[in-house]
Amino acid sequence: MRAVLVGPFEWRTWRQVLYAVAGVVLSAPALLVPVVLVVVVPAGLVGVGLPLVVGVLLLARRLPRWFGLLSRPLLGWELPPPPPLRGRTLLGLARLVLVDGRGWRAAVYAFVKVPLAFVSAYVAVVGTLFAVMLIFSPVWWAVGADDLSPVGVDRRGDTAYVSAIGVVSLFLFPWLLRGLVALDRALATLLLGPGPAAERIDELVTSRAALTADAAATLRRLERDLHDGTQARLVALGMTLARIEKRLGPDEHEALALVDAARGGVTDALDELREIVRGIHPPALDAGLPTALGTLAARSGLPVTVSVSLDRTPSADAATTVYFTAAELLSNAAKHAGARTVELSLSGADGWLRLVVTDDGRGGAAASSTGTGLRGLIARARALDGRLEVSSPDGGPTTVVLSLPGA
Amino acid sequence: MRTVIAEDNVLMRDGMSALLGDHDVSVLAAVSDAAGLLAAVEEHRPDVAIVDVRMPPTFTDEGVRAAIAIRSAYPETGVLVFSQWVETVYANQLLRDHPERVGYLLKDRIVSTAAFLDALRRIADGGVALDPEVIRQLLSAPTVDAGLARLTPREREILALLAEGRSNVAIAADLRLAGRSVEKHVTAIFTKLDLPPAPTDHRRVRAVLRYLEAQRLSTQ
Structure with missing residues (x-):
């Protein structure tokens, strides 16, 4: 009962009213996205419209940010924007955009948001403005300005009923609005969110x-x-x-x-x-990768040229992976490849840490071959979302590249 | 001989002080970090400062940096750096600018007291003492240095002992060779490495440095 009574006097209610009213403004331009999408998809199916579909979908991927403009400050919903898609080529990127569900789902949300926004705004406006006007019905009658009352009243006695209806609606609309906002939230989570x-x-x-x-x-x-x-x-x-x-x-x-x-x-x-x-855990890693790799090279039993160019210190687990990968590759070069010299370089660029180890041995190394431990290194790289690429033609040279993200 | 000790592990610090006391080596101060070490060296001007590589606050290479600082500020004070493990990179850093009165040993060597005391004495006398493990790592790499490549196996063996900082007499005893033939080998090494005539100790150190430089470590 108390909750009903305080409903109209809570900040939350008025933030929701503002959200509902402004939602109409926000959803109108967003409606363009699903509408244009519906128009261009048939064209896309025959091929020519495909770039257009991709363009609209890229726009759709920005919708969570757009709707977040209101929902974050007013209601505190975080609508995380979709992570940027990384395609190596333009065509690859286009394929990713088409396949990824986030753009399509956001377009659906923009479509269903329009009726929802109008209903919410209607409830909010009726609940506040009209209710207040109804409540003051007796006043309008008394001052002879009964045109102001939204409901026509013939007798003075009826104004009390009208006023009562206004009071009831003032106390009920917050609950209706709350229900609509909850529905909006469920839809937003389902369609704008990252998905389960x-x-x-x-x-x-x-x-x-x-x-x-x-x-x-x-x-x-x-x-x-x-x-x-x-x-x-x-x-x-x-x-x-x-x-x-x-x-x-x-x-x-x-x-x-x-x-x-x-x-x-x-x-x-x-x-x-x-x-x-x-x-x-090689303790030298605490003193940094250059020191640790230097000692590794000196211990390897082969002449190793080491070059390191890093603009920042890699994370501890990345450093450990680089160290053990270098150790394994140097021992492979000496034991299996019969190499005479090895070049080892470590660099950080574009958010990737790259270790390149090249030897002049006999080549023919493969991840499947036993004893080289390459499979273990690949698993180690994968554990950090990295990759290990081996190029080792028969007769050599062997080049192994370890790439780790987040450097 | 007068020494100061910088070691953050109490067990090691006290043990070393007691051990050195047994052998008439005076320990003027035993401190637990690099700042304390520099203050103690400034105050006592010891013959040798015995330094642990890993000390507070970061537990990485404080000891090496303090040792280098001591070598440049107090030319008469030698440093013996102890490490829990061997980093050839540290050996390189220690020897690069001041290749005398410097030692770099594994902590394990303290157990063989004779080797420990011998290293201390060599450093106090202006020499170098490198851990056999460092030398082993350096020698295991077939070198690209033309001069080093010309050495015979016997000469490489002798150079390794030279690099540790041993004297001709000690090398002769170790390899069961006559003193004269060790001298001949050492001269041959200097010739092949193209080291100009200079006081013998200086040439020995130069020979060691050739090994370290041959590692061609190019880190930016």
Whole structure:
């Protein structure tokens, strides 16, 4: 009951009134999109009108932004614009525009929005303006200006009824308007929004990015713990053994031999630890890819020319992927390709991070061949929405290009 | 010998101080970061500063940068940089501008006290001490440097030991060779690398630098 009584006095109601009235203004030009689309689609079917269809659809893809002009400030709805389509060629882009559902759905919304906007505006105007005029019916009668009343009244006594109707409609229209706005919202979500499949994809992309970032962070922490904890403890243990040794007399052969063996054990454990850490997270990555790749090149057993040109620091998981890809490719070049020299270059441009590794070996590398680990590298690149391309004709040279987005 | 230690791990810091104390090496200060290190060096002017690569605040290469700063500001103070892992790039940076009184070793080497103390002494005497692991990485690459390519396997072996900073006597003992024949090999190496006559120690360092430069690392 209380909700009914406060209805006309809530800000929300008046924002919805404004939305309903202005919606007519907004939906009128938008109607052009579905109308023109209906006209040009038959022409498009025979081919000649196809560029026109694509053009109208591109316009339709801007509709969420257009309708958002009102809905965002007044009602707080976010209507995310469709992501830009990336076609390599003009023809590819046109194909994507035609196939993508967002433009078509937005056009449908523009079409159904028109009647909905008019009904909403009618309810809003009747609910406010006319209700107020009805309520003041007795006043109009009294001052002799009863033309102002929207309903003709013959007797003075009837003005009370008319006034009562005005009051009732003033308290009821917010609910009717609310229902219409809810319907509008459902349609907008369905037709202007990304759609359930796209939303699911968005969720998956976000959660996968969080997962890979988390995995990278975990490995990094593990490396820290091993270096700053386990390694330090082992070295400290070795130092204590050395001090014990120093305190033993020269004739305590047995004890000396035991301490020496223990020290050897500590050294072996440290060697093993270093190998393990190298496979987990190369610590040099913390100092940046140029440093890490430089050391990788020096360790590879082949003369490697390294060139790095980055305008910004890649993300941690991109850097890790670049590092392990470079490591695997360098080891392939040495082990399988019989290469004599390798060129390794890393660059960032147009939002892509590109690692190019070229060797002068015998070629013939393929993702399917066993032992080269190329399949693993391709999976690794895909996990970051990147790709790995291999060109390796028999007789060489082999060129592998890793491209990662978001650099 | 007078030293200062910069190491953020308490266990390591205390262990190293105690170990050096056992061997009559005085530790004038033991600090936990690069800023503390620079202040301690300014105050004590030690023979050698022992520096951990990874220290607060960023835990990346603070130690290397502090070591380079010390080498340019205090020519009489040597630095021995300890790293939890080996980066040839760091070795290169350390040796590039001041190829003397510098050492770069894996932390693991502390366990073999003799090698650790030997490295400290060599640095204090104006020499170089590089970790065998660094040398191994550098030597595993068939080099494109013509001079280096002319070396015989034996000469490469000796150059590796030279690069670590060993003396002729130590090399002779290591390889069970006569002192005279080591000298002959070393002279041959200098000739093949086209290194002009100079005080022996300087030529040794130059030979090491040839190795590092041969890596042709061109990072922009």
